[in-house]
Ligand SMILES: Cc1ncc(C[n+]2csc(CCOP(=O)(O)OP(=O)(O)O)c2C)c(N)n1
């Protein structure tokens with residue numbers, strides 16, 4: 156028997172569709188706000204794939220199907236709580252007020268894709284796998300040392316759990332009782348590597364036992380299930396009880412990124428089946444059954460999101476290209492003097 | 508010129524890497540390939556394509572996502588008698604493996620008093636100019652070449668990619684091969700069929716000249732060749748492709764610079780303590796009286812590799828190389 160509980164939701168139940176019962180603690184406004192966030196993320200992702208095909212953004216990491224994990228988590232947090240995204244959650248800052256143009260610029264390789272994490276409590280996009288887990292542990296721990304009641308959520312993939320940085324961050328967070336939720340997007344693939352080649356553990360949530368922290372395993376396509384799991388992790392953290400591991404089980408039924416050709420390795424039938432379990436459609440059906448959402452609402456929310464993206468890409472494209480000066484900016488508060496000489500020489504040679 | 512004509516095939520650089528792996532796995536049953544996505548997918552750049560089909564799952568292995576783990580495992584695989592060829596998916600994603608590299612890969616032979624060998628290879632695509640998101644553009648050769656016990660090679664042509672990789676696999680010591688991803692599919696050339704080995708530690712004169720030597724490796728060799736073209740009316744510029752940073756062909760380097768009397772070193776990596784500094788120091792130590800001007804370095808800058816809309820400002824350009832050459836010539 157393990158000393159800490161692994162709470163496992165009945166995944167089958169959720170896959171089969173939620174009964175039209177109102178969840179405790181979420182009124183109609185909260186349910187609709189969650190829907191709006193899902194749609195904003197969905198539209199951001201859909202448009203980004205199109206923008207990529209039009210050559211308007213660079214290589215892009217698609218997150219279609221993972222919106223429920225992202226929106227579910229953000230809505231379980233307070234604004235003072237921090238989010239540590241990986242590249243897969245690149246647009247999660249939208250839900251904290253970052254303009255779409257900022258995130259689009261990141262994928263356009265433009266330096267105005269930089270944002271100030273402190274303004275939105277969203278850390279920078281982390282590209283190297285799992286290396287942000289210790290950052291989130293440190294931030295959460297550091298806030299607790301200052302007697303803040305804010306918490307942090309780090310989001311990472313199933314593959315990330317194989318990295319040393321994940322292990323070290325999780326262990327450290329548990330030892331220091333850092334107020335952290337470790338949210339694993341288990342989409343069952345790391346590029347072409349399936350989960351069974353990633354771990355011999357039956358469930359990723361079982362790893363939590365070794366760190367002495369509780370785990371909750373939920374259907375990552377069910378936004379309410381993710382919301383509930385993260386909320387419980389957050390409450391546990393705020394109560395000073397330390398970190399929780401949340402495993403959100405989903406499936407990557409789209410390419411890893413725009414540069415990836417999954418036809419070499421995927422199981423087409425499984426992909427088709429998984430696409431039929433779409434998290435946005437499932438939630439819309441649920442809200443309709445509850446009588447909270449109708450076709451018109453869906454249309455309105457979608458159009459707002461499309462307008463947000465149209466304005467975002469326009470703003471991004473209207474921006475002047477970055478000046479060479481930015482190559483040398485920001486690495487140091489107090490730059491060594493040779494950087495200024497380098498810039499001068501670069502301008503002389505390129506007459507800029 | 509060899510007396511017997513060697514059959515060649517026109518290949519892209521990444522195809523030449525793949526060819527070398529096929530040939531070496533067929534030649535030596537103790538050679539195995541491991542890394543992230545090298546098996547089912549055949550590598551994100553297709554460098555390991557077809558290996559799993561040809562040699563089976565046990566010789567082309569998809570590892571968990573754990574660079575320190577699988578490089579450390581490669582040390583153990585060597586102890587068990589294998590010759591692992593480890594792929595790091597990208598330059599900057601090799602950083603987690605540096606712990607194993609520095610504390611073990613480069614030291615284990617030494618630690619056994621030379622009794623045990625660690626014939627492992629680390630290969631990785633490296634370098635910028637590919638319009639990729641953050642940390643897909645680094646040139647980390649310095650970290651590796653600075654590590655005692657480790658050899659480092661960097662091909663610039665398809666034939667050298669094949670030959671240096673084969674040499675690395677056959678070498679008794681750990682060798683790191685940096686593959687210039689910028690020219691993975693644009694550098695094309697004749698590649699000898701079958702077994703082809705390019706000895707480590709031999710530079711290649713990519714272009715002959717008498718007024719100045721441009722020294723480079725990897726993707727910067729082509730930049731130097733273009734600069735030499737642009738300067739053709741003004742000066743006769745030699746281009747020396749080092750091919751191997753450790754062991755370094757200091758004889759070829761010194762012979763060339765003694766002859767031309769001038770040298771500019773071009774590297775993509777940040778300047779401070781980059782390998783260009785090493786070349787510069789060697790010339791100061793051994794060729795000071797042959798030099799007719801300062802040895803200049805054209806390098807990336809001492810800042811994180813920029814977001815890609817700015818990367819052309821960061822990468823050494825033909826213009827910057829030409830400018831440096833003119834400054835040395837005018838000295
Ligand atoms: C340290 C490191 N190694 C390798 C990579 C290359 N890489 C990018 S995404 C990826 C797979 C990640 O899988 P997972 O953690 O499951 O997240 P997902 O992409 O499925 O969201 C790999 C290997 C990387 N970014 N960082």
Ligand SMILES: [Mg+2]
Pocket residue numbers: 312313314340341342343344345346
């Ligand atoms: Mg995954």
